[in-house]
Amino acid sequence: MNPAVAIHAQLITKGFGKGTARTLALKGADLQAHLGELQLIVGPSGCGKTTLLSIIAGTLVPDSGSVTVLGENLTAMRQGKVTSFRRRHIGFIFQQFNLIPTLNLIENASVPLLLNGLSRAKAERAAQDMLDLVGLAHRGKNYPRELSGGQQQRVAIARAMVHNPRLIICDEPTSALDRDTGHQVMELLQAVARKPDRAVVVVTHDPRVYAFADRIAEMEDGRVLSNQPALPGGPHLING
Amino acid sequence: MYHLALKMLIGDRAKFTMLLGGLFFAALLMTQQCAIFFGLLAWTTSHLSNIRAKVWVVEAKVEQVNELKPLRDTDVSRVRSVPGVAWAVPLYAGILQARLNDGNFKPILCIGLDSASLVGRPALILSGRLEDIRLPNSVIIDDLALQRLKTPNGPPPKVGDTFEINDREARIVAICKSDRAFFGYPYVFTTYDQALQFAPHQRKMLSAVLAEPALGFSAQQTADAINASLTGLRAWPEDTFFWDTIRWYFKNTGIPISFGTTILLGLIVGVAISGQTFYSFVLENLRNLGALKAMGASDLKLATMLLVQVLTVGLLGYGLGMGAAATFGAVAAQRGNPPFLLPWQLVLGVLALILLICLASAALAIIKVRRLEPAIVFRG
Numbered sequence: 001m002n003p004a005v006a007i008h009a010q011l012i013t014k015g016f017g018k019g020t021a022r023t024l025a026l027k028g029a030d031l032q033a034h035l036g037e038l039q040l041i042v043g044p045s046g047c048g049k050t051t052l053l054s055i056i057a058g059t060l061v062p063d064s065g066s067v068t069v070l071g072e073n074l075t076a077m078r079q080g081k082v083t084s085f086r087r088r089h090i091g092f093i094f095q096q097f098n099l100i101p102t103l104n105l106i107e108n109a110s111v112p113l114l115l116n117g118l119s120r121a122k123a124e125r126a127a128q129d130m131l132d133l134v135g136l137a138h139r140g141k142n143y144p145r146e147l148s149g150g151q152q153q154r155v156a157i158a159r160a161m162v163h164n165p166r167l168i169i170c171d172e173p174t175s176a177l178d179r180d181t182g183h184q185v186m187e188l189l190q191a192v193a194r195k196p197d198r199a200v201v202v203v204t205h206d207p208r209v210y211a212f213a214d215r216i217a218e219m220e221d222g223r224v225l226s227n228q229p230a231l232p233g234g235p236h237l238i239n240g
Numbered sequence: 241m242y243h244l245a246l247k248m249l250i251g252d253r254a255k256f257t258m259l260l261g262g263l264f265f266a267a268l269l270m271t272q273q274c275a276i277f278f279g280l281l282a283w284t285t286s287h288l289s290n291i292r293a294k295v296w297v298v299e300a301k302v303e304q305v306n307e308l309k310p311l312r313d314t315d316v317s318r319v320r321s322v323p324g325v326a327w328a329v330p331l332y333a334g335i336l337q338a339r340l341n342d343g344n345f346k347p348i349l350c351i352g353l354d355s356a357s358l359v360g361r362p363a364l365i366l367s368g369r370l371e372d373i374r375l376p377n378s379v380i381i382d383d384l385a386l387q388r389l390k391t392p393n394g395p396p397p398k399v400g401d402t403f404e405i406n407d408r409e410a411r412i413v414a415i416c417k418s419d420r421a422f423f424g425y426p427y428v429f430t431t432y433d434q435a436l437q438f439a440p441h442q443r444k445m446l447s448a449v450l451a452e453p454a455l456g457f458s459a460q461q462t463a464d465a466i467n468a469s470l471t472g473l474r475a476w477p478e479d480t481f482f483w484d485t486i487r488w489y490f491k492n493t494g495i496p497i498s499f500g501t502t503i504l505l506g507l508i509v510g511v512a513i514s515g516q517t518f519y520s521f522v523l524e525n526l527r528n529l530g531a532l533k534a535m536g537a538s539d540l541k542l543a544t545m546l547l548v549q550v551l552t553v554g555l556l557g558y559g560l561g562m563g564a565a566a567t568f569g570a571v572a573a574q575r576g577n578p579p580f581l582l583p584w585q586l587v588l589g590v591l592a593l594i595l596l597i598c599l600a601s602a603a604l605a606i607i608k609v610r611r612l613e614p615a616i617v618f619r620g
Binding site: 057059112 | 533535
């Protein structure tokens with residue numbers, strides 16, 4: 001069965017800087033990711049992984065090409081609509097967690113719901129349930145500084161999932177974590193990706209997470225070289 | 241979402257304290273200095289507030305109420321003859337020397353009132369009887385005189401006590417409340433005739449004529465009628481005399497510049513500390529704000545959050561600053577010094593300035609956040 005397409009990026013180009021200082025980060029990148037799958041984007045530093053992820057997430061506008069996410073053409077949308085789309089349909093997990101240090105875990109996890117207009121009481125109740133799901137129910141009143149890196153990333157996962165987004169975007173989610181914690185985090189993300197109406201896209205150059213992928217896109221020099229289903233027993237990369 | 245915005249700000253204790261301190265200091269400095277300035281200006285017009293006449297007729301070259309020049313006694317009759325004047329009475333106002341029982345001399349502001357009508361009499365008698373002012377050698381002293389005419393180690397003067405003015409005995413028959421004069425001399429009220437006895441004799445002794453507009457005339461119309469009819473005199477409605485006196489002090493003394501500099505300093509300190517602190521708070525939280533933007537917070541939502549933060553701390557700082565200024569004012573009122581006047585216009589004016597500081601601080605931050613690319617959170 002051919003799973004439904006979650007992301008369809010075509011001929012994406014993106015450059016930074018002006019004049020002679022201008023560099024092209026993406027030179028016609030294509031990517032297709034599917035619902036119910038955990039899609040990895042891998043490649044060496046500077047190959048354009050993060051730029052492609054930013055464009056897929058709607059936080060960066062490409063110079064050319066088109067991006068369709070969950071059936072919506074982001075490149076044709078006004079920026080306000082894109083922001084609204086992100087708010088409703090996308091969950092984010094960042095490399096540095098980006099939890100707000102002065103808010104407790106419940107408050108941090110409730111942010112997407114509050115942004116979507118839910119009342120404080122309902123948002124905090126849902127956030128508490130989500131913290132329960134990631135094994136941090138008893139730490140809701142704690143602050144990020146009181147948690148280990150792995151625990152903080154679990155809060156970030158709770159925050160990314162609390163509003164039931166259909167797409168979760170992860171930027172190097174395990175790079176700041178030790179092996180065991182990274183493993184736990186990837187298991188959580190894999191569980192989310194197993195749901196048929198969800199998709200998880202992970203940018204990484206951490207080879208330990210390849211085993212969790214359903215599909216691996218390999219990038220180099222601003223292009224996607226391949227996007228293959230992950231094979232049992234680990235990836236078979238062109239540059240691997 | 242706004243409760244989280246406030247928690248984000250308050251949670252950063254150092255910045256919050258700095259921001260609050262800056263706004264508190266700005267509000268306190270601006271309010272306190274303005275209130276002292278207004279108080280000082282009110283002292284310059286104490287003759288007007290203590291004597292309370294609708295129209296003042298003075299020598300033609302007089303520019304403000306503290307520099308009354310002598311008139312002829314017949315000028316009272318000239319004023320009475322003008323249509324539009326219901327009645328007019330003489331007034332003596334001059335600085336004399338009081339000799340205390342220990343031989344020490346103290347300057348006083350002697351006010352001589354028309355003995356029949358007692359127009360210009362003190363508004364509030366604290367002890368004694370107003371009518372006794374008509375008795376020979378009688379005076380009413382004000383509350384400031386209780387301190388100023390007190391001999392060292394002696395009790396404050398009371399009703400029945402005596403002192404000398406220009407070698408004549410003055411008996412205290414009452415003590416009144418009065419607004420303080422700019423020069424800090426106590427008011428001593430007596431009758432006009434008695435004041436002429438106390439004062440060193442001069443060819444012309446009348447200081448001013450106090451007039452009441454006739455029925456159907458406003459103070460301005462009566463003053464205009466007097467000015468049109470009489471030469472060598474100038475009639476002022478009370479409020480015009482008040483504002484012209486204030487204007488004179490603005491033009492001819494360094495007081496406004498001195499206070500204005502401090503008030504401006506308060507404003508600059510407020511803008512500098514608050515603006516800089518809030519901006520650096522935003523800079524430090526740029527990644528968090530970028531994360532919120534990535535998660536779908538609109539520019540409007542983030543701008544509103546920043547405004548809520550800065551306006552909350554602004555109102556807190558304003559409240560604390562105003563409270564501290566009011567406490568200072570209460571202590572000043574008890575001591576009678578320094579002058580302190582806190583009108584509602586000042587309360588609102590300082591609030592407007594504090595809000596202006598807050599908006600200026602927020603504007604910088606909002607511009608920064610508006611230009612912030614949400615993709616910043618994906619960069620290491």
